[in-house]
Amino acid sequence: MGSLGVLLAALLLTAPGAAEPPAVSEAVDTALPEASTEAPPAAEAAASPVMAAVAEEEAPVPAPVAYTDLAGTLESFDELGWLRVSVRSSSLRARSGYSPLEVILHSTDARPHPVTVAFQGHSAATTRVSRTVELGARQRLALYLLVPASMAAGSVSVTVPGNPPVNAHSVYLYRPGGLTALVIGDRKGFEAGTSLPLSEEEQPSHLSALFVPAQQAPRELAAYVGFDVVMVTEEVASLPPDLWATLEHQAAAGGALLLMQPPRDLPSRLPLLSAGDTLEPWRAYGLGQVALCSPSPTDCKAALSTLPGRRGLPIAPRGFGRGDLADRFAYLGHSETPLLPNALAPLGRFLVLIFLFTLLVGPGGLYLARRRGPVALLVGVPAVALLTCLLIIADSVLREGFVTHVARYSYSVLDRPRDRLITAAVAGYYANLSPRALQVPAQGVLLESEEGPEPELELDWSAGGMRTEGFLPSRTYVEWGELDVLPTRARLVVRTEGDALKVQNALGAPLQAGVVRLGGVDYPLGEVDEGGQALASPAREVKPLPERLPVVPPLQGRSNPSGSFWRPLEDGEFVVRLGGAGFGFMTALPAELHEGVHYMRGTVDGP
Structure with a gap:
């Protein structure tokens, strides 16, 4: 028995x-994992073993002394006769997020045709990425497939209704050991702005670059967030407005943006850039950073040499x-x-x-x-x-039950003058039944973990964003990261009443704690319901923000926010901790919330 x-x-x-x-791990091993013999830094190890691993992974990279162009040659095939398809045989692979893969379609037919371009890994159970476009009569169209960074190789296929599918040669995506850069511009402008020579040999001390013309560059935010730095060699005024908006969102959401020719109308182009910020050569911008170069290549070289290698994004979901x-x-x-x-x-x-x-x-x-x-x-x-x-x-x-369970944690920057919210979130999901397809907006990014196995997804980039299926398998625990820049009506309204401060919570979530700085005085905040009001008295002692609002343990090992988020408050600013489901496009998914903790920084509405 x-x-x-x-x-x-x-x-x-x-x-x-x-x-x-x-x-x-993905591998099957009946033995317990051996302890590491290397001692992590004390400060990082005290916070979380995961942060110690991240610190080890983010070891400084040598300053670049040359650059390599990892865009492979264009290989063409025209099995349909009237349609010529050109695909890059190799390309630069992003560290996280998505890698843009260039595909060029050239029609010689006098009629328009819907054309579907797809990329799929070599194994059967792998992600399939597709995009359907309307190819006009005798039109030449360059498009980009945004391939998850976990995919290192695959093949491209082209499908036209009424015609047999056409398969291209294999495509390989390379991830180098040094810095990676997506450059909006050409080699000539890049070399003039950085004075880095071209090298055919790939080394850790070489910067790996992917050059994309401004007129053909993707307009989706997902194409840019996975690179160490996005560089613009052209004048900002010459860029298409929708492309510049995406690049600005990339910097605000946690990326690094380097401008070789800073615009004259800097306050309107980069509204989150503080005029008094003296950080050189990188300046804090939202959850990310921006570097401005002078006509001399000295500033660009200094920015590249001081850029933290593999800095990553503000959030890092875990893989299981x-x-x-x-x-x-x-x-x-x-x-x-x-x-x-x-x-x-x-x-x-x-x-x-x-x-x-x-x-x-x-x-x-x-x-x-x-x-x-x-x-x-x-x-x-x-x-x-x-x-x-x-x-x-x-x-x-x-x-x-048959619902989806979720726990969400996030950092957000409220850009009140422009009524937008910049969010970096990480969430754990457990779905008893796999939910329906999810539509990700063009200015939103769904990030998979860099540690777990490659998921089996269906990604469609035809509708201006990403439509995904299979992102939550049934009866399986998964974690996803989220970056987005979305419009909002959230605000924190304050007004003085004697020595106290009356606070009205219109942030769209219950306020758990926080601090407001007004008139050179800090006002600690207690719990305030959504839509409620409360009085705040001046602080008796000045404390650093991390002491007033300690980061919850689940977020410590899954986040690496910019230091500017916790910098001392300026007059009229606030930092709060909120509850509830939080913000972002993933909150539209019907789910039962287990826990939600969200940190938000912004400016108040008040006197």
């Missing part, structure tokens, strides 16, 4: 009704694989836990059911066989097993 109980325990832990906890039973026991010793308790199997309740089942089948079965005979035992044991299965199913349905 003891063997039966062990067997039933293993079956219950692997049953479809049980939530499957994430494993430490689906392991077997042995991996689950190894996982129990891992220091990084999921954001949702739903990701862990309810062992307590299952053990109670196993214990009751063992009592009924063991001593109960013996008693039934003696009193009623073997026939009753043959009927009673299957009935007890069926009842146990029904109890497990009922427990899963009543407690888990």
Whole structure:
């Protein structure tokens, strides 16, 4: 009977009704992971082991002494006769987010045709990226497929209704060891602005560049956030307005933007750039940073040499694989836990059911066989097993339901003069049933983890943004990052009443804590409901922002915000901690919120 109980325990832990906890890695290993022999920095290790790993990964890269152009040659094929397709045989791979892959379509037909261009990895279970365009009569069209950064190789196919699909040669995406740059412009302007020579040899001390003409550059934010730096060699005034808006959003959302020819109308082009900011050569901008070069290449070289290598984005979702039973026991010793308790199997309740089942089948079965005979035992044991299965199913349905569970954490910058909200969020999801497709706006980015296995997704970039399917597999815990710049009506209204400050919360979420600086005085804030009001008194002592608003543990190991977010407040600014689902396009997904903590910085509406 003891063997039966062990067997039933293993079956219950692997049953479809049980939530499957994430494993430490994709590989199957029955041994516990060995401890690292390298000691992480004390400050980082105290915050989180994950931050120690991030610090080790973000070791400074040598200052670039040359650059390499990783755009491969254009390979063309015209199997349809009237349609000529040109694809880059290789290209630069982004560190995170998405890698832009150039595809050129040239039609010689006198009629327009809808054309679908798709990229898919070599394995069967992999992500498929597609974009459908309307190709006009005798038109030459250059477009970009935004491929997830986790994909290193694949093949391009072209489909036209009424014609057989055409497959191109394989495409390879390279991720170098040094700095990566997406350059809006050409080689001539880049070399004149940086004085870096071209090198055919790839080395860590070489900057790897991908050159994109301004007129052909993608307008989606996702094309730019995954590179260490985005550089503009042309005059800002000559760029298309929608392209410049995307580049400005890239810097505000946590990227690094370098302008070789700073515009004269700098305050209107970069409205978040503080006039008194003296950080050189990089200046804080929203959640990111901006560097402005002079006509001399000295400033550009200094900016590239001081740019933190592999700085990454403000948020970093964790990756967890689906392991077997042995991996689950190894996982129990891992220091990084999921954001949702739903990701862990309810062992307590299952053990109670196993214990009751063992009592009924063991001593109960013996008693039934003696009193009623073997026939009753043959009927009673299957009935007890069926009842146990029904109890497990009922427990899963009543407690888990068919909803999506989520825990969200974020940093946001409220740009009140322009009524927009810049958000970097990370969230853990557990869906009992896979939800419908999600539409990501053009100025939003859905970021997968850089650690877990490559997900199997369907990505369609035809509608000006990204439409994705399969981003939340059923009965699987996953984490996603989110960057977006979206319009908002959120605001924090204040007015003075004697020595106190009356605060009205119109931020769209319940206020948990915060601080407002007005008239050179700090006013700590307590809990204020959404739409509610409260009085704040002057602070008795001055404290740094991280002490007044400590970062919650789940966000410590999954974020790397710019230091400007926690810089001392200027007059009229505030920093608050909010609850609720937060902000961004992912909040439109119907879900049951487990926990939500959000940090917001901005300027108040008031006297």
